[in-house]
Ligand SMILES: O=c1ccn([C@H]2C[C@H](O)[C@@H](COP(=O)(O)OP(=O)(O)OP(=O)(O)O)O2)c(=O)[nH]1
């Protein structure tokens with residue numbers, strides 16, 4: 001794909017977002033903070049990453065939690081998966097919540113989340129009165145059993 005552009009304002013203390021292994025889908029994002037941030041259980045905070053990006057039209061970036069932080073400390077993203085639009089030019093920030101039972105301290109430069117670049121399709125609507133029939137019909141929310 002065409003290269004994505006990136007601008008970094010984090011005093012170059014941290015490197016470009018990195019894929020940690022050849023096969024990693026996500027690249028880790030760093031907390032661009034100059035002092036520790038303490039998050040008590042149940043609290044949420046917006047953490048800056050120091051990066052601004054520009055992707056070709058048709059691509060989005062998804063911000064996802066890191067499983068290690070989630071299982072060990074209950075740290076996750078309150079918005080589920082963060083959506084970074086291709087036309088967004090602001091700083092990427094991470095909305096984290098502490099769902100654990102203990103305080104968690106974010107340190108400067110810590111890897112707080114990961115970012116996956118994805119293609120998306122822009123849908124067009126066709127307004128109709130009736131939708132086609134399917135075997136599932138209106139069944140959902142577990143109607144097929146456990
Ligand atoms: O975890 C996130 C989610 C979003 N954003 C930025 C990039 C995204 O393009 C913009 C808007 O996000 P979203 O559409 O999810 O939020 P909104 O509440 O709908 O805001 P807006 O009205 O600006 O679209 O905020 C982040 O930096 N981190």
Ligand SMILES: [Mg+2]
Pocket residue numbers: none
């Ligand atoms: Mg929006």
